[in-house]
Amino acid sequence: MDDVTDAAAQKPTPDSVSVSDALSDALSVSVPASLGDAPPDPAVMRRQYRSTPLLETDLAPTPMDQFARWFLQATSAGVAEPNAMVVATATPDGRPSSRTVLLKQYDSRGFVFFTNYASRKGREITANPFVSLLFPWHPIGRQILVTGQAHRVGRDETAAYFRSRPHGSQLGAWASDQSTVIGSRQELLGRYEELATRYPEGEQVPAPAQWGGYRVVPDSVEFWQGHENRLHDRLRYAADGEGWRVERLAP
Numbered sequence: 035m036d037d038v039t040d041a042a043a044q045k046p047t048p049d050s051v052s053v054s055d056a057l058s059d060a061l062s063v064s065v066p067a068s069l070g071d072a073p074p075d076p077a078v079m080r081r082q083y084r085s086t087p088l089l090e091t092d093l094a095p096t097p098m099d100q101f102a103r104w105f106l107q108a109t110s111a112g113v114a115e116p117n118a119m120v121v122a123t124a125t126p127d128g129r130p131s132s133r134t135v136l137l138k139q140y141d142s143r144g145f146v147f148f149t150n151y152a153s154r155k156g157r158e159i160t161a162n163p164f165v166s167l168l169f170p171w172h173p174i175g176r177q178i179l180v181t182g183q184a185h186r187v188g189r190d191e192t193a194a195y196f197r198s199r200p201h202g203s204q205l206g207a208w209a210s211d212q213s214t215v216i217g218s219r220q221e222l223l224g225r226y227e228e229l230a231t232r233y234p235e236g237e238q239v240p241a242p243a244q245w246g247g248y249r250v251v252p253d254s255v256e257f258w259q260g261h262e263n264r265l266h267d268r269l270r271y272a273a274d275g276e277g278w279r280v281e282r283l284a285p
């Protein structure tokens with residue numbers, strides 16, 4: 035695989051970037067029925083990554099500027115849902131859990147996603163704000179790994195983003211007590227229908243009190259570029275006083 039370089043990708047990070055829902059795409063998936071074959075053996079599945087090396091001198095001064103470059107390159111290269119990231123949280127006694135969420139905004143302060151504060155992840159963050167984020171960009175042989183602390187964004191920021199969501203997603207946020215056990219799919223659909231009657235299309239839907247954003251303020255950001263023979267590049271920005279120190283990790 036050739037490195038995806040793009041002159042436009044060298045632009046500095048804008049003050050704040052919203053990962054717009056305007057870029058959203060309807061995804062309709064049909065999974066082919068199994069033909070009765072044995073599933074493949076994962077032990078023999080491997081890819082060779084071919085790319086130009088990632089050098090210290092290639093990096094932007096800050097990890098968020100570097101993120102902006104790679105995010106643009108991933109998008110230009112056609113990576114599906116490049117703003118999908120895996121958020122890992124842990125209970126105070128160290129039991130981890132992870133799930134995919136969508137990055138909705140980023141700037142020099144960090145990475146923002148929206149969710150239900152009463153969900154499993156929300157409860158874990160309340161008790162232990164240390165999280166990690168992983169952007170798994172397999173089609174271009176790259177990943178970005180972030181560690182840091184999650185802080186709730188202001189209510190005005192949540193309300194502004196909630197207003198920009200499609201009406202159906204707004205109702206969905208009310209319909210679901212995320213992470214709780216429910217009796218059936220029918221129960222969920224019933225709740226949605228009730229809400230759709232109460233708030234018809236075009237009617238302003240308020241943001242639920244338990245729904246909102248988190249900003250992950252990074253203390254380390256690693257840029258991983260795959261290469262042949264597993265000689266990958268791993269360059270990590272680590273917070274160092276007011277600035278950043280870059281270190282190279284063994285692959």
Ligand SMILES: Cc1cc2nc3c(=O)[nH]c(=O)nc-3n(C[C@H](O)[C@H](O)[C@H](O)COP(=O)(O)O)c2cc1C
Pocket residue numbers: 115118131132133134135136137147148149150153154155156212213
């Ligand atoms: C591609 C993708 C994007 C998702 N985006 C979000 C999101 O932005 N916010 C969210 O709360 N859940 C999102 N989910 C659902 C989460 O993965 C998860 O099921 C949910 O947040 C409950 O997680 P929890 O019970 O661990 O708190 C997404 C799932 C997928 C597969």
